[in-house]
Amino acid sequence: MTDTIDEKQTPFARNPRHFGIDPGEPWPDDVPMDQDDTRWRYQGDPKGAKKAERRIAAAWTVTLLASIGLAAVYVDGANNQLAGLCWGLAFGGLGVGLILWARDLMPGHDVIASRGHHNVSSEADRIAVAESLGRGLDPMARRPFLLKMLGAVGGVFGLAIAFPIASLGPRPHRNLYQTAWGKGVRAVTQDGTPIRPSELPVNGILTVFPETNPSDALSPTLLINLGDADYDTPPERVGWNIPIDGKTGIVAISKICTHAGCPASLYNVVTHQLVCPCHYSTFDVLHLCQPIFGPASRGLPQLPIAVDAQGFIVAQADYSRAGGAPVGPGFWNRG
Amino acid sequence: MSTTEERIAAQKRLRATRAGTDTIDERLGSSKFLTSVLDKIFPDHWSFMVGEIAMDSLIVLIITGIYLALFYVPSSKEVVYAPTSGHVYIPLVGQKMSEAYQSVINISFNVRFGLIMRQAHHWAALIFLAAVFFHMARIFFTGAFRKPREINWIIGLLLWQIVALEGFTGYSLPDDLLSGTGLRVIYSIIESIPFVGTWLVYALWGGRFPGTSLIPRLFVVHEFLFPLLIIGLLTAHLMILWHQKHTDFPGPGKTETNIRGSRIWPQYALKAGGLMMLVSSVIFLLAGFVQINPVWIYGPYQPYTVSAGAQPDWYLGWQDGAVRLWPHWEFRSFGHEIANPFFPGLLLPGILLGIMFAWPWIDKKIYKDYRAHNLLDRPRDKPFRTGVGAAAVTLFSLLTMASGTDIIANNLHVSYEAIVVALDYLVIIGPVVAFIIAYKACQRLQEVDFHPIQRPVGGVIYRTPDGGYHTVGDVHHGPSHDVPADAGASHGSGEHGSGEHGSGGAGRDSEKSVPAPSAGD
Ligand code: HEM
Ligand code: FES
Numbered sequence: 119m120t121d122t123i124d125e126k127q128t129p130f131a132r133n134p135r136h137f138g139i140d141p142g143e144p145w146p147d148d149v150p151m152d153q154d155d156t157r158w159r160y161q162g163d164p165k166g167a168k169k170a171e172r173r174i175a176a177a178w179t180v181t182l183l184a185s186i187g188l189a190a191v192y193v194d195g196a197n198n199q200l201a202g203l204c205w206g207l208a209f210g211g212l213g214v215g216l217i218l219w220a221r222d223l224m225p226g227h228d229v230i231a232s233r234g235h236h237n238v239s240s241e242a243d244r245i246a247v248a249e250s251l252g253r254g255l256d257p258m259a260r261r262p263f264l265l266k267m268l269g270a271v272g273g274v275f276g277l278a279i280a281f282p283i284a285s286l287g288p289r290p291h292r293n294l295y296q297t298a299w300g301k302g303v304r305a306v307t308q309d310g311t312p313i314r315p316s317e318l319p320v321n322g323i324l325t326v327f328p329e330t331n332p333s334d335a336l337s338p339t340l341l342i343n344l345g346d347a348d349y350d351t352p353p354e355r356v357g358w359n360i361p362i363d364g365k366t367g368i369v370a371i372s373k374i375c376t377h378a379g380c381p382a383s384l385y386n387v388v389t390h391q392l393v394c395p396c397h398y399s400t401f402d403v404l405h406l407c408q409p410i411f412g413p414a415s416r417g418l419p420q421l422p423i424a425v426d427a428q429g430f431i432v433a434q435a436d437y438s439r440a441g442g443a444p445v446g447p448g449f450w451n452r453g
Numbered sequence: 454m455s456t457t458e459e460r461i462a463a464q465k466r467l468r469a470t471r472a473g474t475d476t477i478d479e480r481l482g483s484s485k486f487l488t489s490v491l492d493k494i495f496p497d498h499w500s501f502m503v504g505e506i507a508m509d510s511l512i513v514l515i516i517t518g519i520y521l522a523l524f525y526v527p528s529s530k531e532v533v534y535a536p537t538s539g540h541v542y543i544p545l546v547g548q549k550m551s552e553a554y555q556s557v558i559n560i561s562f563n564v565r566f567g568l569i570m571r572q573a574h575h576w577a578a579l580i581f582l583a584a585v586f587f588h589m590a591r592i593f594f595t596g597a598f599r600k601p602r603e604i605n606w607i608i609g610l611l612l613w614q615i616v617a618l619e620g621f622t623g624y625s626l627p628d629d630l631l632s633g634t635g636l637r638v639i640y641s642i643i644e645s646i647p648f649v650g651t652w653l654v655y656a657l658w659g660g661r662f663p664g665t666s667l668i669p670r671l672f673v674v675h676e677f678l679f680p681l682l683i684i685g686l687l688t689a690h691l692m693i694l695w696h697q698k699h700t701d702f703p704g705p706g707k708t709e710t711n712i713r714g715s716r717i718w719p720q721y722a723l724k725a726g727g728l729m730m731l732v733s734s735v736i737f738l739l740a741g742f743v744q745i746n747p748v749w750i751y752g753p754y755q756p757y758t759v760s761a762g763a764q765p766d767w768y769l770g771w772q773d774g775a776v777r778l779w780p781h782w783e784f785r786s787f788g789h790e791i792a793n794p795f796f797p798g799l800l801l802p803g804i805l806l807g808i809m810f811a812w813p814w815i816d817k818k819i820y821k822d823y824r825a826h827n828l829l830d831r832p833r834d835k836p837f838r839t840g841v842g843a844a845a846v847t848l849f850s851l852l853t854m855a856s857g858t859d860i861i862a863n864n865l866h867v868s869y870e871a872i873v874v875a876l877d878y879l880v881i882i883g884p885v886v887a888f889i890i891a892y893k894a895c896q897r898l899q900e901v902d903f904h905p906i907q908r909p910v911g912g913v914i915y916r917t918p919d920g921g922y923h924t925v926g927d928v929h930h931g932p933s934h935d936v937p938a939d940a941g942a943s944h945g946s947g948e949h950g951s952g953e954h955g956s957g958g959a960g961r962d963s964e965k966s967v968p969a970p971s972a973g974d
Contacts, residue, residue, distance in 0.1 A: 138494075138712075146710065146711070148706070148708040148710055148711045149711050150706075155715070155716060192565060192566065195565075196565040196566050196568075196569075198568050198569055198572075198740075198741055199741050199742055200741070201566060201569045201741055202569055202572075202737055202738055202739075202740050202741005202742055203738070203741055203742075205569065205573075205733075205734075205737035205738075205740075205741065206734045206735070206737045206738035206741065207734075208734075209730045209731070209733040209734035209737060210730070210731060210734035210738075212727075212730045213726075213727040213728065213729070213730025213731035213733075213734060214727070214731070215727075216723050216724070216726050216727030216730060217723070217724055217727035217728070217731075219723060220719065220720045220721075220723035220724045220727065221720075221724070224719045224720045224723060225719070225720065226715040226716065226719070226720025226721065227715065228497070228713055228714060228715055229494060229713070229714070229715070229716070230706055230707075230711050230712070230713045231494050231711060231712055231713075232710065232711055232712075233698055233710055233711060233712050233827060236710070236825065237601040237696075237697050237825065238825075283656065284656075286656040286657070286659060287654075287655035287656040287657070287658065287659045287660055287666075288655055288659075288660050289652075289655070290651035290652055290655050293661065294651060325757055327757070333756075335661065335662050335663055335756035336661070336662075338756065338757035373757060377641075377793060377794065378637070378638045378641035378642065378776070378793075378794050379637045379638065379640065379641045379662070380634060380637060380638065380759050380763075381756070381757050381758060381759050383757075383758065383759060395759050395763060395859070396634065396638060396759065396763060397773075397776055397777040398777065398858070398859065398869055398873070399781075409781060411870055411873075412777075412781065412873075413776065413777065413778075413779050413780070413781050413793050413794075413797075414781060414793070415781040415782065415783040415793055416783070446641075447641040447644065447645065447792055447793075447794065448645060448783060448790050448791075448792030448793070449644045449645060449650050449651050449790070449792060450645075450646070450647050450648055450649075450650050450651065450789055450790065450791070451651070451788065451789060452789075452790050452792075
């Protein structure tokens with residue numbers, strides 16, 4: 119124990135100020151007086167301290183080697199695994215060394231101190247701040263007219279300076295309901311070629327785009343050759359398909375899921391169901407593409423199609439023009 | 454151990470140190486402040502490290518992010534992949550893609566150490582969010598949000614939201630198939646907001662989805678706006694923490710008015726620096742060995758394709774899960790409609806978040822406890838709160854699981870529909886069951902042990918050859934080392950509002966009579 123006494127004669131000996139207590143205050147009884155936080159783990163154990171020093175040096179040697187390795191890896195073409203290993207070892211060695219140094223050779227004994235202020239000011243200070251605020255608030259309160267006017271003017275001006283925000287995007291308008299399809303617009307594949315009905319085998323499925331604007335994101339449409347499957351055709355949809363050999367033949371269905379707009383692209387030929395891989399809404403193609411599972415609550419709209427004079431598949435009209443529901447997910451003024 | 458030379462050396466060092474601190478002091482008068490900084494006491498508990506881990510990964514994020522920004526091109530301009538120099542990723546040659554996507558491919562294959570920086574950035578983000586979640590849970594379960602720390606709870610929640618958005622915007626920047634699909638869903642969710650939805654999406658996207666305005670705007674938001682907000686709020690968070698002093702668990706010698714721990718300088722500071730290095734180490738090891746977000750495999754975004762198994766990063770999984778599980782409701786009347794994605798995408802998270810913001814005040818009402826606290830609750834001491842927390846964690850986990858339903862279905866070879874239906878029930882029943890189990894477990898735990906500030910204080914007692922005794926271990930030398938529960942302003946009174954303590958009381962009282970060994974007589 120003689121060590122400790124010696125140690126106290128270093129210039130870093132503690133005095134009560136350090137325990138968070140004003141020397142003028144009475145000493146609180148939850149703060150012990152005789153604390154010593156100058157002790158460290160291997161104090162009085164030179165052998166242990168030496169060993170600790172060696173451990174730390176070893177850790178930092180790892181950092182040293184890994185840093186050199188990092189340079190080599192870089193020059194050698196930066197293999198990702200080796201780079202990760204070197205970075206990881208370099209950081210790791212540094213960190214382990216620092217923590218060991220702190221734990222073994224640094225003073226850091228627990229001490230108990232007063233919390234001092236308790237996040238509350240004295241009554242006098244609290245009165246003072248309210249009074250200082252009052253120095254400005256009182257004259258303001260004496261001019262109710264000016265205050266009201268400031269509020270009103272501020273509101274109007276606030277609206278006025280919101281105008282730059284209006285430039286961020288166009289006003290939503292009719293194009294919310296529109297796609298790039300229209301009367302006579304040809305259906306083309308991803309690489310721009312138009313399609314003849316004969317090119318689509320029974321149960322075949324093909325994603326097509328309007329030739330006039332193939333990149334329009336609401337327009338992708340699925341052509342499905344249903345063969346002789348029994349397709350529900352309400353009166354208003356008569357003539358929207360391209361019959362083959364007097365059977366149902368090819369129908370065109372919007373690929374944009376009515377739930378949240380992902381492409382509904384998984385088709386089950388046996389059950390004639392379309393599944394959207396985003397949240398797994400399932401649509402029954404033979405029954406107006408109504409949703410039968412998942413979060414979607416509206417069927418996929420159907421595009422009326424026909425064959426043009428050259429024998430290529432074209433649209434008869436846009437989805438909404440044809441009297442069908444607009445494409446894609448819902449919004450407020452859609453109804 | 455200290456010899457005369459050593460003492461002289463120490464005196465010399467002190468003079469040298471003073472030369473430095475005096476130089477600053479004569480300009481800023483900073484000595485008093487600096488002393489208070491160096492001497493600051495920080496309580497020690499492993500769970501207090503979690504906030505630090507969040508901070509450390511944020512630093513890695515900022516540094517790797519600046520690096521990536523030097524190479525990333527925020528542009529939707531369509532290009533055909535044909536890098537001018539260096540490596541070429543063959544499968545993409547000739548494909549149409551945005552300049553943004555091409556620049557990310559370029560960072561991955563043509564910038565030396567670019568890939569590891571990208572992967573480190575992504576891993577750091579995942580670890581960051583994980584640390585934030587754990588940190589938040591620790592704050593909640595221990596009641597650290599109580600007066601006077603409500604402001605930091607609010608700032609923390611704001612940080613959590615901004616940080617999650619920061620993650621999402623970053624995830625969207627590469628403009629790959631997966632992130633494009635995520636953006637499509639977000640577009641629909643915003644579009645579904647009553648009254649203003651269509652205006653909002655047109656303003657954000659500069660028109661209809663996908664448009665060409667979004668990528669540059671996302672870049673500004675991800676690189677500038679959100680980081681600014683995060684750094685600003687975090688500064689406030691930490692300054693308030695500093696000013697209020699950290700909370701601590703109850704324990705021997707600890708009261709509401711004192712603080713026990715080690716000083717910032719030197720031990721705490723070095724350990725914190727070491728922890729930062731270790732966090733960086735883990736991030737870079739992951740970045741080296743565990744591939745993440747290989748956008749070259751997903752391919753560029755095309756509005757008409759999607760891959761199955763499209764999931765957001767894990768921290769947004771719960772929202773995706775809610776969108777998947779929500780029933781197919783929509784409200785349509787008078788020519789207006791509230792579309793389905795609005796309810797799970799915004800309304801549900803909004804309500805849950807509202808409850809979280811209000812929680813410190815709800816908690817006051819429940820426990821009729823309006824006082825300030827510096828000592829934490831152990832989760833078992835507040836069964837109701839712990840039950841609510843357990844229910845929230847369960848709901849969160851189940852919703853996150855729902856985000857991976859297709860993956861679960863594929864791996865377990867059960868039908869997708871069966872899992873969704875099961876989860877539909879589970880998200881209702883699970884939290885209730887979790888609440889009950891946690892509540893009962895807390896009561897049980899209260900019965901079997903006694904509160905740390907009531908436990909006998911002591912360690913190993915040694916008898917010396919001359920007949921004296923001294924104690925080594927868990928002891929402190931103060932006049933009040935066996936603080937009873939009713940001591941002054943400390944823990945205890947006023948927290949019995951809901952009568953939860955009923956069963957534990959008697960048992961603890963009898964335990965309390967265990968004599969506390971004391972030092973040196
Ligand atoms: C950007 C994310 C965040 C960072 C980097 C961060 C950082 C920290 C750090 C380093 C501490 C002190 C150490 C600790 O207690 O763990 C702390 C304390 C605290 N944090 Fe956070 N935090 C973040 C988010 C949050 C969130 C989401 C909440 C809760 C909603 C929160 C609430 C608090 C509170 C109440 C304290 C005081 C704790 C006490 O004194 O016991 N923080 N934060
Ligand atoms: S977007 Fe198709 S199910 Fe959600």
